[in-house]
Amino acid sequence: MTPDNWSFVFAAYGFALVVLVAYWCFLVRRERELTEGGEVARNSRKESGVSEPKSASRGPVP
Amino acid sequence: MRRLLGGATLAGLAAGLVMDFGVSPREATQGNVQRIMYLHVPSVWVAYLAFAIVLVASITYLIRRAEAADRLAHASAEVGVLFTALTIATGSIWGKPTWGTWWTWDARLTSVSILLVMYVGYLLLRGLIEDREQGARFAAVLGIVAAFNIPLVHFSVYWWRTLHQPPSLMKPGLATMPGIIVAALLVNFAAFTLLYVYFVTGRARVLRLEAEAEA
Numbered sequence: 512m513t514p515d516n517w518s519f520v521f522a523a524y525g526f527a528l529v530v531l532v533a534y535w536c537f538l539v540r541r542e543r544e545l546t547e548g549g550e551v552a553r554n555s556r557k558e559s560g561v562s563e564p565k566s567a568s569r570g571p572v573p
Numbered sequence: 574m575r576r577l578l579g580g581a582t583l584a585g586l587a588a589g590l591v592m593d594f595g596v597s598p599r600e601a602t603q604g605n606v607q608r609i610m611y612l613h614v615p616s617v618w619v620a621y622l623a624f625a626i627v628l629v630a631s632i633t634y635l636i637r638r639a640e641a642a643d644r645l646a647h648a649s650a651e652v653g654v655l656f657t658a659l660t661i662a663t664g665s666i667w668g669k670p671t672w673g674t675w676w677t678w679d680a681r682l683t684s685v686s687i688l689l690v691m692y693v694g695y696l697l698l699r700g701l702i703e704d705r706e707q708g709a710r711f712a713a714v715l716g717i718v719a720a721f722n723i724p725l726v727h728f729s730v731y732w733w734r735t736l737h738q739p740p741s742l743m744k745p746g747l748a749t750m751p752g753i754i755v756a757a758l759l760v761n762f763a764a765f766t767l768l769y770v771y772f773v774t775g776r777a778r779v780l781r782l783e784a785e786a787e788a
Contacts, residue, residue: 515599516606516670523609523666527616527659531768534655538775545782 575774582771585764589615592757600754609667611757615765616660617685622769623653624692624723631716634709640784641777643709646716648776650695652769657689672736680733684726691719705784 593611600607630646633639664682665675676682695715702708730739741750750758 514670515604519606519666519670520608523612523663526662526666527612530655530659530662534772538772538779541779542775542782545779545786548786549782 575771578767578771578774582764582767585760585767589757589761589764592760597754597757598751603671606667606670609663611761613660613663613667614758615761616656616663618762619656619765619769620653620660620688621723621727622766623649623656623773624688624720626773627653627692627695627716628720631713634713635717640709643713644777644780644784645773646713647696647699647780648773650692650716651776652772654689654692654696655772656765656769657685657692661685661689677736679736680729681726681735681737684722684729688719688722688726691715691722695719 589611593608597608597611599605626649627646630642630649633642634646661682668677669675695712698715699708699712702711727740729735730737
């Protein structure tokens with residue numbers, strides 16, 4: 512009977528889990544940075560009386 | 574909407590895990606190590622899908638010069654590279670107990686490695702060119718040229734004598750596997766496709782925010 516090699520199965524699933532979760536964390540962190548950075552920039556523009564750039568009013572992506 | 578997509582993706586992946594470990598039987602020849610197939614084959618499906626979307630979005634960008642098409646191509650290429658790397662890694666882990674080696678310069682493994690290198694080059698090219706419009710144009714051309722490697726990867730197992738087995742599912746005609754294994758694979762195909770859509774829409778949104786921050 513063929514050996515089961517469970518260690519290889521768990522290694523493959525574990526590796527995939529780590530890679531996919533890491534990419535998801537990267538997306539969430541980057542989006543938060545940019546959204547918060549955008550809020551700060553908008554607030555400082557409001558305080559200094561400068562109008563919004565045109566690019567900030569684009570439609571949804573993609 | 575994004576939360577709904579995220580929830581559906583998580584539910585799909587959970588259903589896939591139940592199918593992989595709870596429903597699908599132990600394979601007679603390879604034993605339980607065959608369960609890596611439920612990860613390996615949907616990963617390469619997503620890689621093919623991602624690079625096909627890069628091709629379509631690149632052609633669209635060259636015709637219409639739409640920034641959204643460029644962002645879609647960029648996001649899809651990045652997710653495609655992620656899943657190609659995952660395909661190679663899981664295939665290597667599967668290869669050790671079944672073939673007795675982590676790696677061999679077999680036609681399928683070599684062609685998929687070339688595919689990975691080409692799309693890593695695509696992402697590097699985008700980062701190297703400072704002029705955004707010029708970078709997008711060059712990347713679109715490379716995105717079209719690199720797509721010609723996809724059929725080469727898929728049909729390499731027919732065109733050359735390879736250690737890698739021919740496709741059991743992504744081929745014309747009926748599947749040669751038992752129904753329950755096909756069902757488990759299809760659940761994972763659906764879950765991975767949802768994951769692809771979730772990642773690509775998220776990455777495209779981040780790219781839009783980055784462009785707005787730079788403007």
